[in-house]
Amino acid sequence: MKNVLILFLFLSNSSFGQKQINYTGFNLTSHNPKITDLQGKWGIDLLITDKKTKEYKLNYTSADQGIYYGNSITLKPDRTFVSAYSAPCGNDCFTRSIGKYKIIDENYICLFLEKINRSGYCTGNSITNEVNETNEDLGLFRIYKDGKKMTLIKSDGNLQNDEKNLQYIDLLVSRHQKIFEYYDTHNFPDWTTSKSQSEEEITALFMAQNQIENYKILYSKTFILSATTIILVKAKNEYLFLLCQSVSANDISVVLLEDSFFSKN
Structure with a gap:
């Protein structure tokens, strides 16, 4: 709760002078190549697999931390992302989603999900290997940074609505x-x-x-x-x-x- 309040106060103080984002779809949105600090591998609470999810919590991971297990997302320089689950044991169900992203400015990012792959033991003892083509625009997300942590919250581009959502x-x-x-x-x-x-x-x-x-x-x-x-x-x-x-x-x-x-x- 305290962290959310801090984010709200920060947003309230910084929103003046910022323009409304009129998001009209992923393909019609321009990427800002100057913003590169989001690139790299992040731990993430939920894999990016659907349009319903409104919040994602990310923690930055570095090569110094060694092998990272669990849910992660990698934002690549070519504006693609891979969101995947990993574990030390192979007897598990492994989900991997692939898509594209565009960073509009310091406050907004949009995501496009292309396909989801599920492999391993996902249905009992039988081995699963399936790929689902989704090609779905996941929409616009507000970026909230806190050191090496980041939260993405679904947005309509309206700054007042962003404040209310918090x-x-x-x-x-x-x-x-x-x-x-x-x-x-x-x-x-x-x-x-x-x-x-x-x-x-x-x-x-x-x-x-x-x-x-x-x-x-x-x-x-x-x-x-x-x-x-x-x-x-x-x-x-x-x-x-x-x-x-x-x-x-x-x-x-x-x-x-x-x-x-x-x-x-």
């Missing part, structure tokens, strides 16, 4: 912490199963069930350790939180929490 992230982090400090989520009485994987469809379903017509999805954040996604919604000038947890490949359990829920503790 506030929403801070709010969701605090709510997630409170939920798992004070409650056993299995005891929540109103879990409902959703077949949809789309946050828009999940939100629409629960708003309809609660007879809420006017609402806005503000942000959503996935917490890896708890395998939980929280969708932040605003309706009737109040915050609503949709807590989502996967129970199978096709089913998601969802519960709606009002902001007043968090005032109980």
Whole structure:
């Protein structure tokens, strides 16, 4: 939370005089060749494999650190990237994604995913070797640097919205912490199963069930350790939180929490 607040204050102080980024697509965007400090190998919390992910946390790695295991991304000088998982043991499932990037300025980068390769033991005891051509524009990301660490957050190029997103992230982090400090989520009485994987469809379903017509999805954040996604919604000038947890490949359990829920503790 403290780090997010620092980022927010930095953004607030530095946004004056900066121009709006009108992102019209990867192919129509110009790369700034003068910015090279992002090139190299980074550890990354999530592999770049889909358009849904809104945040990536990166840690710079150097050759002095030796072999790096886990998720990583390498930003190459030729404006291509490789995001891959590695492990010391070969009996694992290895995912590798390949794509392109363009650095617009010191604050923005855009990504394009070309293909994903999965190999190794990904489906039981059988050996997997599959390549999926994706060719998908992943959009624009705001760059937040902190020494040898970097965070990429999905952006629409609007500086005010970037500031709001940092506030929403801070709010969701605090709510997630409170939920798992004070409650056993299995005891929540109103879990409902959703077949949809789309946050828009999940939100629409629960708003309809609660007879809420006017609402806005503000942000959503996935917490890896708890395998939980929280969708932040605003309706009737109040915050609503949709807590989502996967129970199978096709089913998601969802519960709606009002902001007043968090005032109980």
